[in-house]
Structures are given as C-alpha cells and as structure tokens.
Amino acid sequence: MNLMIVEDEIRIRNGLANGIAWESHGIEVVGLAADGKEALAMMEQRKPDILLLDIEMPEMNGLALAETVLQQEPQMKIVILSGHNDFHYAQRAIELGVMKYLLKPAGDQEIIAAVTEAARQIRQSLMEKHNVEELKRLWQSRLPQLQNDFLRNWIMNRYAEWEWRKQAMELNVGITGYTRFLVCVCEIDPLGEDETRFTAADSSLLQFSLECIAKEFVDPTVCQAFNDANGSTVLLFFAQEGEPDSELTKRANTVVSRLLQVVEECLKLTASAGLGTVFGPSEVVHSYRQARRALQERTVYGHAIAIPYLEVKKEEGTLEFNPNFERQLEIAIQTDEVDQANGLIEEYLQHAFSHASAELVHEYVLYLSGVFTRFIQSRGFSMKKVLQADYPIFRSLDSLTTKDQIMEWAKRVVGEVWYYMDSERRQCSHQMVKKILESVEKHLAEDLSLHSFSERLFVNPSYLSRLFKKETGESFSNYVLTRRMELAKELLTAGAKVYDAANAVGYQDVSYFAKVFRKYFGVAPSDLRPVPQNNSQK
Structure with missing residues (x-):
C-alpha cells in the first residue's frame, strides 16, 4: 500500500518517513512533499493510496489539499496529523471525509495504527468491489438465459401472478407494465427433397439461426423473442397503451410476415408461423397454445406463411373444469395429438380397472364422462351434435x-370431439371466404384487393390468399376477373353500352376494358351487343 507524507517541517517529515519501519506493515512511502501544491504535482506520478498530512502549510494547507484530493479520488484515505486542537478544524476534516484526525505529538504506534487501519479499509473495499464486479459480470452473462427461461415458463402457465411479476422485475424483462399480449410461434419449414445444403440433423442449428434473426429483427420494446421447450422461436407481442386488440393483431401479422421474408432472404430456406389471439398476462398460455395449433395448419396451407388461429364461436355458456388430468387431455385434443389423448385415456382407465370394486370403476367412468361433458360444453358445443350416436350412452x-x-x-368419444373441433375450425375458414365472395359480388364496380380484405379481417394477405385458393380452387385475382367479365357479358347481351358495362365492373378506361374482354372471351365487347331488328312491313 502506497503512502505519501505531506509536512512543511523537514525534521518531522523525515522523521515520519525514516523513523518508522513502514515496510514491516506492508506500507511503502512513495513521496514526501512540503506543502499541498507540491503534493498535488507528485500524486499523478506516485499514485499514493494513503495521505499522512499536516494542516498548517504554505501555498495550500492540509484541509484544502484533502478537499481537492477527495473530489478527484474519493477512495483515497487521509490521516491528518495536526498541532491544532481546534474543534472547527476537526469538524471540517470529518465533513470532508478524512479518516483519522491525530494531534501532535502523536506517538509512532498511534500513527502506525491509523495508517495500517486505512490500508486495511482500502484492501477490504477493493476485495468487495472486485467481488461485486465479478458477480455483476456473471449475472450479466447469465441474464439472457434466465430471461429466456422465465418467458418460457411464463407462457406455459408455471407461475402465479405475483411470481411472474416479481421475476419479470428482477430479471428486467420489461413486460410488467403491459396488460394485453399475443404469442406467435415460428419454425423453419421441413426441408424439401431437393435441399442439398442441410439435412434433418441440422434442424436445431436452423432453429437457432431463426431465433437469432428474430432477435435482431424485432424491436424489444414492443416484442420479446425467445425459444420454447421445443426449440421453436416464440415472439411475444405486447399492446401499447391505448392500442386495441385488433391493432395489436394487425401489427403482429405485419411484423411476422416481414420476418419470414427476412429469414428466407438470409437462409435461403422458408419458415412459417402460427399466431394466437390476444389475452391478459395470466392467460398468455392460451395464446401460446393457439399459436402452436395454428402452426400445424401449414400442412394444409403450405410453407412460408403466417397462419392465424381461427376462433370457434361458442353456441352456449361455458363450464369450469379441473386443470390436472383434464388439462392434459384438453391440450392433446386441441393440438391434434389424438394418439397422445388416447394414451392418457388408456392410462386413466387401466388405473380404474385395477380396482376390484365394480362400483368404484363406475365412478371412474362417471368422472370421465364429466370430463368429456365439461370439455365439450366449455367450448359452447352441443353434446348431441358432437357425440351423435354416442350421445345416448352419456344418459x-x-x-x-x-x-x-x-x-x-x-x-371413440376422443375421436368424435377432435373431429367436431376440426370441422368447426374449417367452417370458420369457409365463413371467412364466404364473406369475401359476398363482398366481391356487391363491389365489382370498386377497386378490389386482397390486401384490403386482409386488413378488414385482421389476417395477413399471404394466409388469406392461400385460404381463398384452397376454398375456391382459384386465386383471388382470377376469381374477381371471372366475375367481372361474366357480369360485363350479361350487361352487354342485355343491351348495355360498352362504356356502361365497363364502369359497372370497375374499369374507367374503356379501351383497356375492351382489351381485357377480348383476351378473356376472344371477341370484342361490341360484338355481343344485340343487333337492332327492322320491324317495317312490306
């Protein structure tokens, strides 16, 4: 530990420097100064840890030196050795942060004790600082993984509300101020047969690449990107203040659609995503499950697409159900894991059959019928519609x-429930396309675009395009063109002028309409107008 002695009397200065065996106490005298000004000039080069100084000195006194030094080096330890037994001097020294105030003539042991105590405090402070810095370094290095683990557990509903709020604040996740959330799950699409750069063994690497791209792409102030237990990339969107659920849904669709494009540009591979609906913080698990269910629909709609979860409209009221066995069965059916659901049923009934009492087995069956009943009715479905031929057995x-x-x-009931739910989901898609078809018929004279319909229905255009083609067998643009040409043909054959027919189907430029019409039917519009009859009598 380095010591500088500042004393204007040369005899006392030399006595302090040479009369005490500082080395035996782990102290090295690195500088001697006659006043404060000289001490300041030496300090930058000598780097003392402790100052032993007098108060009364020319040029700059000890208190002025102490004030200047402690402003620049607050960790410096200062011991004053003064001939002034003045309360005001001592009070000012304490205010400045001087460690010890000794009166002359202080003995060597008293001086040594003060200096070695200063050295001990410095060593302890350095040790604590280094320990804290090391802990901070370790914490910062582990923080991203801890945040990921927290978000992963949260979307799986593994925290009570007070727990997730506490953990979110401690881990600085930045979601505690939000009340509405939407979950999206992204995955690299299955590799095609013509893919030569990667194999199925590279799936983990590709998923990690997708996660890295997502974290760089999304704005962390409005969306958190992390991975779930399956290695899939999860995007957690949170609604801004005053933002309606519909706007959050639209924003998520836009961000995710663009992200999928970026992934394809970077990896030259496609990825798809499933989007859940908007829920509060204690119900985020539902949005996550919806997103996973929606992602499975890529087997129907194809790859490189963001697929929203289609809500099934409830027909009647809902019932509460037990979250243990029932929840596992619910998840399996909702995610199309029928084999897993049957496995749960088999395990449950085998346990029931292990009881010798027929009455106890019957109670197990009663409970299971209640599970099915709660499951069906909690979704607003009709028991009779879902179960059909099995409905009388429940009675x-x-x-x-x-x-x-x-x-x-x-x-059999598991299969019937799954089939009915799947049919309802598909019916939702039918209804969506039906609304589009009805709107097209009413607005053929207006500017029709898939983008405007997607905004109105809160889905992305790519998904809507594929849904429309799947339901109708043709693209949206071809369908609109067909309906316009057919209507124009009807109007022309009924005697309408070419100009009026063009306007009726959304064409302001008559020459362009005529060109499109000729290309579609192979004849000019004027060729379809009826020839006037000559009714004169001979």
Missing part, C-alpha cells in the same frame, strides 16, 4: 358393462 352409462366397451367408448 345411460350403465350400458357399458365390460372393460373393452368402456375403453372403446372413451377412445
């Missing part, structure tokens, strides 16, 4: 008399 469970009958009945 007379005593008709199930053997283990095989019970097992077959339970698995």
Whole structure:
C-alpha cells in the first residue's frame, strides 16, 4: 500500500518517513512533499493510496489539499496529523471525509495504527468491489438465459401472478407494465427433397439461426423473442397503451410476415408461423397454445406463411373444469395429438380397472364422462351434435358393462370431439371466404384487393390468399376477373353500352376494358351487343 507524507517541517517529515519501519506493515512511502501544491504535482506520478498530512502549510494547507484530493479520488484515505486542537478544524476534516484526525505529538504506534487501519479499509473495499464486479459480470452473462427461461415458463402457465411479476422485475424483462399480449410461434419449414445444403440433423442449428434473426429483427420494446421447450422461436407481442386488440393483431401479422421474408432472404430456406389471439398476462398460455395449433395448419396451407388461429364461436355458456388430468387431455385434443389423448385415456382407465370394486370403476367412468361433458360444453358445443350416436350412452352409462366397451367408448368419444373441433375450425375458414365472395359480388364496380380484405379481417394477405385458393380452387385475382367479365357479358347481351358495362365492373378506361374482354372471351365487347331488328312491313 502506497503512502505519501505531506509536512512543511523537514525534521518531522523525515522523521515520519525514516523513523518508522513502514515496510514491516506492508506500507511503502512513495513521496514526501512540503506543502499541498507540491503534493498535488507528485500524486499523478506516485499514485499514493494513503495521505499522512499536516494542516498548517504554505501555498495550500492540509484541509484544502484533502478537499481537492477527495473530489478527484474519493477512495483515497487521509490521516491528518495536526498541532491544532481546534474543534472547527476537526469538524471540517470529518465533513470532508478524512479518516483519522491525530494531534501532535502523536506517538509512532498511534500513527502506525491509523495508517495500517486505512490500508486495511482500502484492501477490504477493493476485495468487495472486485467481488461485486465479478458477480455483476456473471449475472450479466447469465441474464439472457434466465430471461429466456422465465418467458418460457411464463407462457406455459408455471407461475402465479405475483411470481411472474416479481421475476419479470428482477430479471428486467420489461413486460410488467403491459396488460394485453399475443404469442406467435415460428419454425423453419421441413426441408424439401431437393435441399442439398442441410439435412434433418441440422434442424436445431436452423432453429437457432431463426431465433437469432428474430432477435435482431424485432424491436424489444414492443416484442420479446425467445425459444420454447421445443426449440421453436416464440415472439411475444405486447399492446401499447391505448392500442386495441385488433391493432395489436394487425401489427403482429405485419411484423411476422416481414420476418419470414427476412429469414428466407438470409437462409435461403422458408419458415412459417402460427399466431394466437390476444389475452391478459395470466392467460398468455392460451395464446401460446393457439399459436402452436395454428402452426400445424401449414400442412394444409403450405410453407412460408403466417397462419392465424381461427376462433370457434361458442353456441352456449361455458363450464369450469379441473386443470390436472383434464388439462392434459384438453391440450392433446386441441393440438391434434389424438394418439397422445388416447394414451392418457388408456392410462386413466387401466388405473380404474385395477380396482376390484365394480362400483368404484363406475365412478371412474362417471368422472370421465364429466370430463368429456365439461370439455365439450366449455367450448359452447352441443353434446348431441358432437357425440351423435354416442350421445345416448352419456344418459345411460350403465350400458357399458365390460372393460373393452368402456375403453372403446372413451377412445371413440376422443375421436368424435377432435373431429367436431376440426370441422368447426374449417367452417370458420369457409365463413371467412364466404364473406369475401359476398363482398366481391356487391363491389365489382370498386377497386378490389386482397390486401384490403386482409386488413378488414385482421389476417395477413399471404394466409388469406392461400385460404381463398384452397376454398375456391382459384386465386383471388382470377376469381374477381371471372366475375367481372361474366357480369360485363350479361350487361352487354342485355343491351348495355360498352362504356356502361365497363364502369359497372370497375374499369374507367374503356379501351383497356375492351382489351381485357377480348383476351378473356376472344371477341370484342361490341360484338355481343344485340343487333337492332327492322320491324317495317312490306
């Protein structure tokens, strides 16, 4: 530890420097100064840790030196050795932060004790600082993974509300001020047969690349990117203050669609995404499950697409159900894991059959029927519509008399529930396309674009385009062209002028209309107008 002695009396200065065995106490005298001004000039080069100084000195006194030094080096330790037994001097020294105030003539042991105590405090402060810095370094290095783990657990509904709020604040995740969330799940699409750069063994690497691109692409102030337990990239969007759910949905669609384009540009591979709907913080798990379910629809709509979850409209009220066995069964059915659902049923009933009491087995069957009933009715479905031929069995469970009958009945119901839910989802898509078709018929004279319909329905244009083609068998643009040409033909054959027919189907430029019409039908519009009859009598 380095010591500088500042004393105007040369005898005392030399005595302090040479009369005490500083080395034996781990102290090295690195400088001697006659006043404060000289001490300041030496300090930059000598780098003392401790100052032992007098107060009364020419040029700059000890208190002025202490004030200047502590402003520049607040960690410096200062011991004053003064001949002034003045309260005001001591008070000012304490105000400045001087460690010790000794009165002359202080003994060597008293001086040594003060200086070595200063050295001890410096060493302790350095040790604590280094430990804190190391802890901060370790914390910062682990923070991204801790944040990822927290978000992953949160969307899986593994925290009570107070827990996730506390963890979010401690990990500086930055979501506690938001009340509405939307989850999107992104994955690299299955590799095609013509792909030569990568194989199935590279799937983890490709998913990691997708996550890295997403983290660089999204704005962390409005969306968090992380990975879930499956390695998929999850985007968690949060609504800004005053932003309606519809606007959050539209914004998420826009961001995700652009992200998929960026991924394709960077990796020369396609990725797809599923988008859930908007929920509050304690219900984010539902948005996540919806997003995963929507992503599975790429087997129907193709790759390189963002697919929204289609809500199924409820027909009646809802019932609450137990989250343990029922929740596992619910997740399996909702995510199309019918085999997994049947496995849960099988495990449950095997446990029921292990009981010798027929009455106890019957209670297990009653409970299972209640699980199915709550599951169906909680979605607003009609029991009779869903179960059809199996509906009477729910009213007379005593008709199930053997283990095989019970097992077959339970698995059959699982299949019926899944099939009905899948049909309802597809019906939603039918309804969406039906609305578009009806709107097209009413507005053929106006500017029609898929983009305007996608904004109105809160879905992205790519998804809507593929949905339309899947339902109608042709592209949206071709369909609109066909309807316009057919209507124009009807009007012309009924006697309408070419100009009026063109305007009726959205063409302001008559010559361009005539060109399109000729290309479509192979004849000019004027050729379809009826020839006037000559009614004169001979």
